[in-house]
Amino acid sequence: MSVVVVTGATGTLGRVLVPALHAAGHHVRAMTRTAGRVRSSYEVVADVLDPSTLGPALEGADCVVHLASNPRKDTRRTEVDGTRNVLAARPPGASLIYLSIVGCDRTPFPYYRAKTAAEALVRAAPDGYVVRATQFHSLAGFMTKPRVLGRSVVPRGALMQPVAEDFVASVLVGAVGDPGGAPAEIGGPEQLTMAEIARRVHGSHVISLPIPGRFVAAVRRGSLLAGPDAVTGGAPLGAV
């Protein structure tokens, strides 16, 4: 049994990963900034932007799975400074697994630039490992939600490879047991257009527009799709 600290434990993936690590026999500490958000004795309160809180939170850890992230506010600071702080606060010899996003380095978007910069910090650190995942089912559903008169509006030809959160969690549980053997990428079982995603998840009529811009052009070229060496699987996308 090892001591595993999960940052971002209250997030979409963290809520699935924490019980999966627990079930695999690890002693889990689930990090949140707000006391009481994790209803259990293994909650630990800390902020990746406040190094003074990280020492006690990471004390005795064998492995840190770093999921804390904030795409909406303080994005770059949380990703880059936060990752630097977590790397520095680890006990000597503790590994750190950082979850990033497939194609973040080839898809022009500010959040993805911050992920790419944080990846570089992790790769340069001893016992630092980067694992990238494609978009989670919940995000794919959110991005294609019907917003105009009951219709989903999506960029024509945009491609994604949505992955189930519980599959990502199961791969990360394996990575905690053998960080050196962690896969570079995790993806879902199918490559889908966003129009197909909208139909499957929401059953909605879809308006596919030729949306311009470098971001959509990259996604249309397949920048968010996992590579041939990715670990792929999990449930196909259905109702979220």
Ligand SMILES: NC(=O)c1ccc[n+]([C@@H]2O[C@H](COP(=O)([O-])OP(=O)(O)OC[C@H]3O[C@@H](n4cnc5c(N)ncnc54)[C@H](OP(=O)(O)O)[C@@H]3O)[C@@H](O)[C@H]2O)c1
């Ligand atoms: N969503 C996707 O489709 C997807 C795909 C591939 C990779 N990823 C990556 O997977 C990771 C987890 O994603 P997610 O969607 O599960 O995230 P999420 O739902 O947005 O949750 C992020 C968590 O980070 C914590 N957090 C934010 N700022 C923090 C800070 N300053 N200090 C400590 N904790 C902080 C929040 O916890 P509190 O508010 O409780 O403190 C929150 O629970 C992210 O790194 C993301 O880039 C996501």
